[in-house]
Amino acid sequence: MGKIILNRLKHMDYSIIVVACLLAGFGLLMIYSSSYVLGYLEYGSANHFFIRQLQWFGLSVFLFIFVALFPYKNYRKLAPMLVIFSIILLILVLVPGVGVVRNYSQRWVGIGPFTFQPTEIIKLFMIIYFASFYSKSEEKLASFKTGVLPPLIILSVMFILILKQPDLGSAALILFACGFIIVCSGVKGRHLLMLGSVGMAIIVYFISSTSYRMERVTSFMDPFADPAGTGYQLVNGYIAIGTGGLWGSGLGNSVQKLGFLPEAHTDFIMAVIIEELGIFGLIILMGAYLFLMFRGVQIAKGTTDMFAKLLAIGITFQMMTQVIINLGAVSGLMPITGVPLPLISYGGSSMLFTMISLGILTNISIKNQMSAA
Incomplete structure (x- = not known):
């Protein structure tokens, strides 16, 4: 057993570990910078959010x-x-007394003092399930009824349950990641076209079915129409980004985090990063994410195991889609859905399962290296 572990450590992709830890370390720094005032006012400790994330x-x-x-x-x-x-x-x-309500959403499960967000777990679990199911031979995938449909029924049930929370951002993220796995699995083109059309129709229906979701989706188009209401968060995000410029106002010098920008340490932490470190900070951060994407693609290409290939693709695509959705929301190019920035935003569940996902990606890389040795 010891020899096996040593052999795996020998072939471990330490570049993923280093970049992931650098991102998480930078996230800890920015969480402290963006939350010390809130931590002191609400919990009597400027280090509250920093310590919990650590x-x-x-x-x-x-x-x-x-x-x-x-x-x-x-x-x-x-x-x-x-x-x-x-x-x-x-x-x-959704069970009263078990589900925890925050900001008018019931997205957390509370067990004593411990609280976690199940959708973060489910993002990874659904990638594993879809990679497992669609790693079959092309002959088995040729049948829509038995080779394509079963996981989609389960995905539909989960999609509806997540929307009940409501959490449109996580529901869409899981849908996109699973859809990308299907695209890469070898499913027939006509089946993909049908699934894509049905999927888009379902998303449009659920968005337009309630005024709450419709408001969340459309408010980003003109936040200045209601700057004190639905557009408040995005307008203050714009102010933070505009203040940052090229080099930023300096680490710790953000003004918007002082009670003006809601969720400054969670899904809008990028606005604080740009305000303090400028576009330069954004470029460095994006370089780190692009490196992880590059390694994920290389790992997927380097394996002959279809399950490993789809698993690596799903993990990589899910993380990068989450980055795009978060940055799109902060910049006003996409609706604000509450999706955190991986390894940077405050949130234990997000941190934990992003690191676990990268650990699985590293595991596949170890197998590739051992096979090539």
Whole structure:
């Protein structure tokens, strides 16, 4: 056993570990910078959010190493159980007394002092399940009824349960990641066209079915029409970004985080980063994400195992889609959906399962390196 672990450590992709830890470390710095006033006012400690995120980071590093050394093929056997567990979690979120309400949304499960967001877990679990199911031979995928449809029924159930919270951003993110796995699996073109059309119709229907979702989606188009209401967060985000310019006002010198910009330490943390570090800070951050995307694509290309290939593609695409949605919301190019910036925004569940996902990606890379040796 010891020799096996040492051999895996020898072939580990340390570049992923270094970049992930640098991103998380930078996130801790910016969480402190953007939340110390809020932490002091609400909890009597300027370090409140920083300490909590640091604790999650410690646990995340431990689990990253564990999953990086745990053979990824075992996840294929666990896929059905992960689906059942995911549905149970989504039902628990909606149970009064178990589900925790924050900002008019019931997206968390509380167990004593411990609170977590199940959708962060489900993002990864659904990638594992879809990669497992669609890694079949092309002959089996040729049948729409038995080779394509079953996971989509489960995905539809989860999509509806997540919208009940409501959490349109996470629901769309899971839908896009699973859809990308299907595209890369070898499913027939006519099936893809049909699924794409149905998927877009479902998204449009659910967005337009309630005034709340419609307002969230359309308010970004003209935030200045209601700058004190629906456009308040985005307008203050614009002010932060506009103030930052090329080089920023300096680390810790953001004005918008002082009670003007809502969720400055969570989904709008990028506005604070640009205000303090300028466009230069954005470029450095995007360089780190693009490196992880490049490594994810290389790892997917380097394996002959279809399950590993789809798993690597799903993890990589899901993370980059999350980055795009977050930056799109902060810049006003996309609706504000509350999607956090991976490894940067405050949130233990997001930190934990992003690191676990990268650990699985590292595990696939280890297998590739060992096979090539």
